[in-house]
Structures are given as structure tokens and as C-alpha cells.
Amino acid sequence: MKKKLVVLTGAGISAESGIKTFRDSDGLWEGHNVLDVATPEGWHKNPALVLDFYNQRRRQLKEVFPNRAHQILAELENEFEVYVITQNVDDLHERAGSTNVLHLHGELLKVRSSVDMNYILDWQDDLNFGDFDKDKNQLRPHIVWFGEEVPALEEALQLTQNADYFAVIGTSLQVYPAAGLIDYTPRETPIFYIDPKPIQIPNLKNPLEVIAEMASTGVEIMRNKLLSHR
Known part of the structure; x- marks a missing residue:
């Protein structure tokens, strides 16, 4: 055994x-303050920035091994x-x-409903405004942000x-x-x-x-x- x-x-x-590591010595993640791209507050404040940030990370992932x-x-x-x-x-x-x-x-290659955390989809490409779950709620990155369970x-x-x-x-x-x-x-x-x-x-x-x-x-x-x- x-x-x-x-x-x-x-x-x-x-x-x-x-x-890139999550927290480099300057406290930034790929040039962004972690609070802006990895918290529920950042998502509510500027969802366009958050979507773009993770879209870039998803594209980068295809270039590494x-x-x-x-x-x-x-x-x-x-x-x-x-x-x-x-x-x-x-x-x-x-x-x-x-x-x-x-x-x-969480996982970069998955997304989930912004309302129902159990509604999770595999996702290879960019995530955009207007990409919805079955109940027409916006999808978000399937990432556990700071402050989330x-x-x-x-x-x-x-x-x-x-x-x-x-x-x-x-x-x-x-x-x-x-x-x-x-x-x-x-x-x-x-x-x-x-x-x-x-x-x-x-x-x-x-x-x-x-x-x-x-x-x-x-x-x-x-x-x-x-x-x-x-």
C-alpha cells in the first residue's frame, strides 16, 4: 500500500x-495593487479592471509550461x-x-456566477461583460479573493x-x-x-x-x- x-x-x-509571484517585494501583482484586483471590494468598484486583469493572466498561462x-x-x-x-x-x-x-x-481556467458560487464553468478565453450564468447574472473569475471563504x-x-x-x-x-x-x-x-x-x-x-x-x-x-x- x-x-x-x-x-x-x-x-x-x-x-x-x-x-510572477502573487506578492513581489513592491506589494504589487503584475503592477496592480492586490486590493484592486483580488478583493470583492475591487470587483464592485471596478469590475472592468478585474476582468481585464484575469483575462491577461489567462492569456499568459497559455505561454508558460x-x-x-x-x-x-x-x-x-x-x-x-x-x-x-x-x-x-x-x-x-x-x-x-x-x-x-x-x-x-480557485482556478484561472474556470469562472463562476457572481451570485451562485456553486455555478462554475470551465473557461479558456477572455471573460467579458455580458457573459452570464443561467439566470443572467454576470460571471466572475473563479478566484478566492481576500476576505472570501x-x-x-x-x-x-x-x-x-x-x-x-x-x-x-x-x-x-x-x-x-x-x-x-x-x-x-x-x-x-x-x-x-x-x-x-x-x-x-x-x-x-x-x-x-x-x-x-x-x-x-x-x-x-x-x-x-x-x-x-x-
Whole structure:
């Protein structure tokens, strides 16, 4: 029976594919204040700006490809029961071949009703004014904005609580509730923490292996360690 490897990924794993991180050092996302493009208030204030912003992100996504870190995580499904919990809204894990991907913060290639959050559609192209749900409500990006509930959180907690191994890759561990998942790992579960600039994780009782590398290099190191553990 394969052991469960649960992986929490953040912007750092997609950055190597050319996707800008959510929060660069200037506090902007692709030149925009996060409050303007990633909050319900921003949507109500200037929906045209928000639609254009995510249309640009959706177009950009078609020009980038999974990197070695994404590919190795997919390959590890040959050896482990791998579950990827990602804070990223791109589809690079899926394109690399990962089959169990849970998006905490939504997906760029989906849209949903601005009224009924359970009305969700796959969406490859631009989203425009006049694109409606079945009840003639405007569609919006299927993104969990700041201040909104995280519908996938309960499933993420359940996965974390059943992990035989847990990995944190390319995330600052600053954005909650995702950053709090690490506290739900079983105490005996080894944790791999891959980040070129790792931070201190307070009050952690688990065995911890810090790999201070970029995602592609760090995931390769982790794979070798995992295979030697078995």
C-alpha cells in the first residue's frame, strides 16, 4: 500500500515557469495593487479592471509550461499516493500529470456566477461583460479573493491529517488559512520545507527537513530522500 505524500505548493513553484509571484517585494501583482484586483471590494468598484486583469493572466498561462518541480511531483505518483494542495490558480500541476490537485484559491481556467458560487464553468478565453450564468447574472473569475471563504479548506485539512509525508514548496507560509495547514499534520509525519529563503516555523513538533533551494532543485533532493526512506 502506497504511503500518502501531501504537498502544499505556492507561488515559488510556478515562478520558475515564468509566472510572477502573487506578492513581489513592491506589494504589487503584475503592477496592480492586490486590493484592486483580488478583493470583492475591487470587483464592485471596478469590475472592468478585474476582468481585464484575469483575462491577461489567462492569456499568459497559455505561454508558460510546467517545470521540473511540477514534473517530479507527478512522477512521484508511481511511488506514493500524492495529493497536491496548491495556493496557485494556474494549471501547471495538472499539465505536468498530477492527478490529485486541490486548488485552495480557485482556478484561472474556470469562472463562476457572481451570485451562485456553486455555478462554475470551465473557461479558456477572455471573460467579458455580458457573459452570464443561467439566470443572467454576470460571471466572475473563479478566484478566492481576500476576505472570501476558502471552500476547499475542509478537504485540505482532511488530507493533511492523513499524511505520511508532508511537503511545503515555494510558499512564504504567510497567507492564511493555507499557512496553518502544517499545524494539522500528525506529529510523527516528516515535513520537507523547500524554499530558497526559508523562515522559522514556530512550535513545530514534527521531524523537519529544510531544503534551502529553488523548487526544481529542492524537489529533486526531496524525491531522493523520500525514496531512501521507504
